[in-house]
C-alpha cells in the first residue's frame with residue numbers, strides 16, 4: 223500500500239464510522255444531526271477553523287462571546303478580501319461578499335446550532351427499558367450469551383441467532399422484539415397496539431427509542 227492509498231483508506235474509515243451511524247440529517251449534508259457541527263447548514267466537510275464545535279458555515283461569532291454583533295462585524299471587516307481562515311465561512315479560501323451574507327443572516331443571533339448529541343443513549347434511555355423488560359434472562363443470567371440489560375459492551379457481541387445474520391446483539395434486539403420472540407415466553411406479538419394490555423411487552427415509544435439508538439450507532 224502506498225502512503226497515499228493508506229491515507230485515503232484511513233480517511234474512508236474515519237468518515238464512514240459516524241456517517242454509517244445514520245439518524246436524522248435535517249440539512250441533508252450526509253452528517254447526522256447528532257454529530258453535525260452545523261446541524262441546519264449543509265457543510266459536508268465540517269470545516270471548523272477555530273475548533274469551537276461550530277462549523278465555519280454557522281459560526282460568524284468571531285470573538286466567541288456567543289453572539290453575532292458589531293464586534294464580530296468589525297473583526298470581519300479587518301479580514302475582508304484576505305485569505306483569513308475564521309472569517310471564511312463558505313470555505314472558498316477567501317473572505318468576500320459571500321461570507322458577509324452569512325454574517326448578515328446571523329446578525330443579532332447566536333452561532334450554530336451545532337451537533338444535537340444522540341437522541342437515545344444506552345445509559346439514559348435504552349438500558350432502563352431492557353432492565354425492566356429483559357430481566358432476569360439478560361440482566362445477570364447471561365441467557366443467549368449476553369446481558370444486554372446491564373452490560374453496554376454486550377451490545378457489540380456478534381449475534382448467533384439465524385434471525386440476526388450479520389448483526390450484533392444490540393441491533394438484534396429490535397428484530398426479535400418486533401418478531402414477538404423477545405421478551406421470551408411473555409406472550410408478546412411484537413406489535414405494540416396488539417400487546418397494549420400486556421405490561422411485559424414493549425410500548426410503541428419504547429420500540430422507537432431502541433430503534434433510534436440503533437440508528438445512531440448505539441451510543442453509550
Ligand code: HEC
Nearest residue numbers: 355356357359365366380381382383391394395404405406
Ligand atoms: C425469559 C427469558 C428471556 C427474556 C425475559 C428475554 N430473553 Fe432474550 N433470549 C432468551 C433466550 C433463551 C435466548 C437464546 C435463544 C434464542 O435466541 O431464542 C435469547 C436470545 C436473545 C437474543 C439473541 C442473542 C444472539 O446472540 O443471537 C437477543 C438479541 C435477545 N434475546 C434480546 C432480548 C431482549 C431485548 C429482551 C427484552 C426485551 C429479551 N431478550 C428478553 C431469553 C429471554
Ligand SMILES: [Ca+2]
Nearest residue numbers: 249251253258
Ligand atoms: Ca446534517
Ligand SMILES: [Ca+2]
Nearest residue numbers: 260263264265
Ligand atoms: Ca451541516
Ligand SMILES: [Ca+2]
Nearest residue numbers: 274276277281
Ligand atoms: Ca467554529
Ligand SMILES: [Ca+2]
Nearest residue numbers: 283285287289
Ligand atoms: Ca460575537
